[in-house]
Amino acid sequence: MGNAADADGRPEMLRLENLDTDIAPPRAAIEATLEAVGRDDANSYLPFLGIHALRGAAAERVSRTTGVDYDPDAQCIVSAGGLSGVLNTLLALIEPGDEVVITDPAYAGLLNRIRLSGGVPRLVRLVVTHDRWRLDLDALRDAVSPRTKVILTMSPSMPSGIVHTRAEWQAITEAAERADAWILHDAAMERILFTDDPVLHPASFDGMSERVITVGAVSKEYRMIGWRVGWIVGPKRIMNDIGLVSLTNVVCQVGIAMPGAAAALIAEDDGVAAATAEWKTRRDIIVKEMRDLPVVVPDGGWSLLIDTVALGMRPDLAAERLFRHGAIAATPMIGWGQEDCAGRYLRFVFANEPVARLEGLRERIRQSWSL
Template sequence: MTISRLAEIPGIGVDRMGNAADALGNPEMLRLENLDTDLAPPADAVSATLAAVTRDDANSYLPFLGIHTLRAAAAARVSATAGVEYDPETQCIVSAGGLSGVLNCLLAILEPGDEVIITDPAYAGLINRIRLAGGIPKFVPLRVEKRRWRLDLDALRDAGSERTRAILTMSPSMPSGIVHTAEEWQLIAEVAERRDAWILHDAAMERILFTGAPMIHPASLPGMAERVITVGSVSKEYRMIGWRVGWIVGPRRIMNDIGLVSLTNVVCQVGIGMPGAAAALTSTNDGVGAATREWEARRDLILKELHDIPVVAPDGGWSLLIDTAAIGMPPGEASQRLFDQGAIAATPMAGWGAPERAGRYLRFVFANEPVGRLHDIRERIRRAWSL
């Protein structure tokens, strides 16, 4: 019998698609199902990690909350982004990846039954962690305007209640690629203030922007620094997925509780991963700009090739969504037909929000396939979907 905390956690679907593609072993298969990337991590990070493997101090549980060099680098990164000074010793904790940090924060701030506002669609892993921590996701729809995403402001105003404990934000968000506008951030801040709620901000992709507009961090908004908890990681921007290193930066009043959860949950971080993460954060050549331009080129190619298909253009991040329901095909069927007849692995968005919204979409991840391998994507889709 499934215990209650798992009853509404269906999984994420990516594992099934990835396992199926791996089992088939077809080198022609376009791997658009999983948030991997083929772009190399920063050279400084790789060198520092290789050196750490030979060091005794990197093969240790200590220090439990992360090595000082990484805490200092992460605190400085968030300080520069948010325009708020954070002390690395009292306001920064290293986590075993960004999502581990998100879960630790949720466990530190939620009582069972508390509500967490989150967009729809949103990453199933974030939604599931809200539930795992005893919270209730309160979905706010994303709307499509001129083939781009916008937050439904009226729905956001109505979403807050006396049970609202947090708003979980991500910009660019995954899987949609929405980048919140100043107007959207302002209303998010107003709702948080009115409901005395935290803003738990997943900043994993904050510099992967295709808009040309300046990045907005919620802690930079007036009066928000004491409400915003930032969770970052090296997985996306720095292309360091396998390192499993992240950080949590926030107000002093909550960091002791988050630290207690961290010690109780994962205990410590990946010792041989932290020196490489610190090197990435302090590198003068982290490659984020060049990588972002490459990911944008891949996005643009897909948007061009799929111009007559209901694709919603992402303004940042690694993935985009296709409304297959609008062409009369459930996403699960669309995914299977692509896999069998088009050699494309792509994940349906079941469980990534409400069935009537997120459940309409199929996701393409464009971070892991170079432009040269995407050249015939339109023909593959035409063949699979008989378009």
Template sequence: MERPNTRFEGLRSFDIDKVAAAAGEDPDVLRMENLDTDLAPPPAAVEATRAAVGEARGNSWLPFTGLPELRAAIAADLERRSGRRYDPGAEVVVTSGGTSGVLPALFAVSEPGDTVVLTDPTYAGLLQRTRLAGARPHLVPLVPDAAGWRLDRDALRAAEAARPAALVLMSPSMPSGCVLDEDDWTAVAELCERTGAALVYDAAMERILYDGSPRLHPCRFDGLAERTLIIGSMSKEYRMIGWRIGYVAGPRPLLARVAQAVIYNTTVASGFAQLGAVAALTDPAGGGVAEAAAEYRRRHDTVLAQLAGLPVVPAGGGWSCLVDARPLGLTAPDLSARLLAHGRVAATPMTAWGERVAPHYVRLVYSREPVERLAGLRARFDAAIKGA
């Protein structure tokens, strides 16, 4: 007989795999449901990984916290981004993809029953892992307007009453593409100072910014560096999805807890993939990050131009934007189903990505589809809305 398990109460399905399965292998379908990308990984990373396959250094359990050269490369990259110098040996741990660092980070900064603040919408992997850690999500709305999404700072300040143990934030955020500005981060720093809360910052898309979006790092704001755990990934900025290499970095006392949780969960990330990540992070060409961000901006602008007049919210960065189903007289699951059935567009409803805001939206991911194919998006939408 199955025993009850409260960790799974309130957990919701991603739905991405369901949409992908329904789309099948039809080449006519626009694949806008998932964060795969057709942009190639850095050639230097591919070459280094191939060279490492079968070599002893790439086929080892040790060290459990990651190869020293990779931790050093991550620390150097973080110093450029954040202005803070991290000790590679004690303040950086390598993980099997960025998302596998989320639970260890939550274990390090929260207890079961604690309140953790996230945004609505937010990446479902952050929200559902918060629940799996036994914490209670407190969702602060992101508010859409013609310019994009903005953080409801009044609601953020009001979260003080919940005495949060931690805030879990991402900028640019998935799935909205919301980019937090200086006033947002100042409000975050003030809330953390007043409550003693830690910050878990998902930096996976930090440099996928569009023109005009602020290039800010939370650790540059007073009081945040000593209470922030940074979760990074090679998957998004460097397009190295299959490598499954990420990291967590932060102050030594917190990182010691994270490292224990990582070791006793996944033990170690792939050795040859780690060596590929070193090549990407130290690539004199920058790993193609700037060029990829510019291409994603072109695709974003194409989507917005195609859907002019429809309830699509602009993004400030990232790989996706959101469409509100309500003005179309539909629910998000209905719009998703119609887009696939009548428009041949695979797009995921944001049912599991929030509580009050996200479930009304469908996400359009443009990381896998070139501008030429996106140029037919309006006709597909019109067919879906008409249901014919």
């Protein structure tokens, strides 16, 4: 869909298919990156696990969120982006055939990284309650078994935008304890919240810090997609294994990008609050435009889903019609979970189009779908 939109050339094409954003990164991050380009120490394989300034800033970020004191030298590794960190952690944790519990819908990239690492995804359905997503706690209990090695979490999640409640987190952490499983938490969007609730992190729950591994990145909150920098923070007993996988799989991170990432993490104003307010405004205009359609309202993140099957269309056909007749690029969620759950939905990303271009969206949808 992204390639098709690039090739199309129509200036009116709404780019709602890809997780980009037009909101600039922190100025401090750009300046630190530009300065690093000319430095010899930034043009190096070393240090293999990331520069100390970034490991310190990332460990401090996770410590501040969780209330757990993490040692940057023994409990933090820099990864070449968040998803690289997820894959390397999965490779360190599981053996072929081990089960990994994850919600449905889920990012296809996470599902495929579970498979690449030899794991078997066990999908837990999200259900729609009052136009918002909720975790099916009965389905969670049924999915977790003695074969469960990892519960892979994300809140806000992509593509759904679910933000787990305290009760949902409590159920997740209790399930991990019963199965003696790890929780691998993808925290890429944890501060992109459209509610007034504080950030909830599984490592902050009683007794969980020794089984929770956090993967973060500068891509979403800090708007630094092209830097490809993330971090892995977790218990000392597993970090050496993850470090060995990282060395084998990627070798090192982007040297000239790490100083910019460190600068973003310690910036006095990282711009996350202002960016989140703007993304919320864009979410609100799409929800308003589509208020008579089966849209599930996200409580955070960059995207929302519409149930096109409820309108009598498979999401791939709905996407084709939108592209041809409405100049809207959107992504069908086929392959992002089970056919009768994720496979019902079409995804709209609202991070990369300003409000002025989103106005009138409903009429373009009407013309495309004859609604």
